[in-house]
Amino acid sequence: MRGIFQRPGGGGAGIGLNRDTSDGVSIRTGIRWKLSTAIALVGALVAIALSLVVHNAARVSMLDNSRDLADERIQLAQRMYGPGRPPPFGAKIDDPAIPADLLAKVTEGRRATYVSDGPHGVPDIWAAVPLRDGRVLSWHERFTDRNADVMKDLDQALIIGSIAVVFGGSALGVLIGGQLSRRLRKAASAANQVAKGETDVRVREAIGGVVRDETDDLARAVDAMADALQQRIEAERRVTADIAHELRTPVTGLLTAAELLPPGRPTELVRDRAQAMRTLVEDVLEVARLDGASERAELQDIMLGEFVSRRVAVKDADVDVRVVHESEVTTDPRRLERVLFNLLANASRHGKPPIEVTVEGRVIRVRDHGPGFPEALLAEGPSRFRTGSSDRAGHGHGLGLTIAAGQARVLGARLTFRNVRPAGAPDDVPAEGAVAVLWLPEHAPTNTGSYPMLPASGK
Structure with missing residues (x-):
């Protein structure tokens, strides 16, 4: 039953219609697809809600028209009916x-x-009116095909819309x-370049555009x-370089003074420590220069x-070269x-022969x-003043x-490090050695600001 409508002075009940929908949505990762899916879902919900409202409003309107027509016919039939x-x-x-x-209402x-x-x-549309003799005059018809076709066409238009x-x-x-997404990818690419040490890269310039939004922020x-x-x-680099530079003079004086001490074991210890300190100061200065990205290679062609x-033969004759x-x-x-x-010194100090x-x-x-090599070195690369585990880097x-x-x-060039383990052995099996691999570039490293060294005349 849908409801009762009275004329005149009668009350009426509305028409309700429920529709269950279930949409399977496959959400892909990435801002583009997430945003597209969100807009599509919101659009679908709004479209469904509006379609239901329009459908119900149109249906109610048509039923109201049919009810009015039925009411007019039953009144006309009442006037025309006689004995x-x-x-x-x-x-x-x-x-x-x-x-x-x-x-019940008519009675x-x-x-x-x-x-x-x-x-x-x-x-079904019904209309009824009581007669003077106590009987009931009623009129009945189905919802017309024309109205049904109109509702069908309306539903199709709503679905297409x-x-x-x-x-x-x-x-x-x-x-x-x-x-x-493109702006964010450009920003991520520029940030990765900054992380690799390219200090002249600006993320804001990389993403471009004239509209300012959260990406620009x-x-x-x-x-x-x-x-x-x-x-x-x-x-920090300047402080390190300044400290190392200031230490060069007193360390050099200390080393010179140690040469004037009389022969003996204490003198050898002093000379050894003074030489180690001088080597450390020179290494710190070299690291500071390398960090400053001001070093340039002087290129030559060599076999x-x-x-x-x-x-290697001059450095250590016991090292096997192949x-x-x-x-x-x-x-x-x-x-x-x-x-x-440096690689040979590291292998000699922390590894075992043969090298x-x-x-x-x-x-x-x-x-x-x-x-x-220590796991930290394999994961993060070499780090100054970190010697790693006592197994390999207990000194230096x-x-x-x-x-x-x-x-x-x-x-x-590219310098990589790895440990040698038996084939198929898990990571917890002790390594059988360490390998440092230097990959020289195919072309001269002009992107580092290097320049070729001209050969001497006559050669």
């Missing part, structure tokens, strides 16, 4: 199918209309989200943070295998020698058979590998 004449317009006297609620002396659910969900809203909202979300904050960190690092073999493939490279021989000697050096094309590998100041990594950066 000896049949009821006009298909009206009936005391129709047994008249709904009980409508009959009270009121003219009323009524809407009930018919077969297949098609509403809802789909258009959803797809339009999705397209708008992809457009807006794509623009925001984030970029400006990152730029401000990078500037503050750079200033702090530069201040890498021959160069490594000669230098040249798998000879190659001509353009690099700075002095800095390459510094890297090579092996392999040259294969542009790649140099230095391997020892000790306990391997942690500057050797730091200098090697810095010099490799000036050469445009």
Whole structure:
């Protein structure tokens, strides 16, 4: 039953319609798809709500019109009906199918209309009026096909409009989200370049655009943070360099004074410590220069295998050098020698013999058979004044590998570290050695500001 409507002075009940919908939405990661999905969902909810409102309003309006028509016909039929004449317009006297609620209202002396659910969900329109002789004149018809067609066309238009809203909202979300996503990707790329030490990169300039939004605020904050960190690092580097520079004179004087002491064990200890302090001061100064990014390589063409073999033979004749493939490279021989000697010194100090050096094309590998590199070094790279675990780095100041990594950066090379374990062995199995690999670039490192050294005349 839908409700009872009275004319005149009669009350009426409204029409309600519930529709259950279940939408499966696949949400992809990323701002573009999240924003597109959010806009599409909001658009779908709004479209469904408006469609329901419009559908119900149109249905109620049509039923009201049908009720008014039924009320007019039952009044006209009442006026035209008389003794000896049949009821006009298909009206009936005391129709047994008249709904009980409508009959109850009519027996009270009121003219009323009524809407009930018919077969297949098609509403039935009733109108009834009491006669003077106590009988009931009623008129009944189904919701017309024309009205049903109008509602069907309206529902189709609402469905098409809802789909258009959803797809339009999705397209708008992809457009807006794509623009925001591109800006964020540019900001992330610029931030990664800053993290790699490219101090001239500005995140705000990288994202571009003339519209200021939260992305610009984030970029400006990152730029401000990078500037503050750079200033702090530069201040620390200058302090370190100044301290090391100021220590050079007294340490040199101390070393000279130690040479004047009489021979003996105490003199040897003083000389050894003074020399160690001088080496430390020089290493700290070199690290400070490398951190300042002011170092430039002086490039020469060398045969890498021959160069490594000669230098290692002078440094330590017990080191085994194997040249798998000879190659001509353009690099700075002095800095390459510094890297090579530091790697050999680290292997000799913290590893175990035999120490092996392999040259294969542009790649140099230095391997020892000790306990391997500390996990912190493998994860984060060399760090000054951190010697790692007592197994491998119980001595020294942690500057050797730091200098090697810095010099490799000036050469445009890449320095990697790994431990050697049996094939298929888990990480908790002790290492059988450590390998440092220097990957020299295929082309001269002009991006580091290096310049070629001109050969001497006559050569």
